[in-house]
Amino acid sequence: MIAARARQRAIGRELRRMYDDVVQEPVPDDFLDLLKKIDESKGKKDASS
């Protein structure tokens, strides 16, 4: 069953790698724009209060 355990370890590493590959990608501008928009609407609210 050593082979089976090695296989499970390998699968785990591969899953982790796929996930981490996405984590390492630069965040697309869309996301930053979204947060900026949130910021602006927040600023408006701040100003009106």
Added chain:
Amino acid sequence: MGAGGEATADSGGPPPSDREFQRDLLELIPFLRAFSRSLCGDRELADDLAQEALAKAWQSRNTFRAGSNLKAWLFTILRNQFYSDRRRAWRQAPWDDSAAERMPVARGEQTWAVQLSDTARALRGLPAEQREALILVGAGGFSYEDAAKISNCAVGTVKSRVARARKALSATLEGNGPLPSEPRPAGSDATNEIMAQLDRLAPFDPTQAGQRSSGKTDPT
């Protein structure tokens, strides 16, 4: 708490922690994207879903309990968005086995499934709940307890899903299970070579958590 809370109750603007909350969200975007892609399979759909979840998280920020796990909270929102409407595009297509033909394999380097490894393809053949559980625990580093909260199910259910997912992936990679699309050379030599390659990858090992819960039934 109690009577002294009056002073901040009607001060109008957002609570002072908003900026901090926003910063925390910003830091979690990469992880949110990774989880989203593991659910959707497709980069663009996944990013749409992640943005929707991010906006929802901001709107619901007052329901977040300070000090609790923001990442788990965020993932829960994304997951609920994913399952809430079956008609949405991200619920269909790429991971869906019947839609394997439409898998955007060659769209660009950024696609989750580019260089589609055997593991990635085997992952695609799993039921969404199993894939989700396996990603949360096996790749996202969540405890079974947190994964159960995110997936809104019992801890035992998560364990069972993870165990079955691992078993299915293993069987597929061994050649005992169906591998969705892209036939690969059969035979143990090829498998051994792949395993040898995988062994040279990052030394992280989330599968060693010591669960041997196969055979348990999944209550869902």
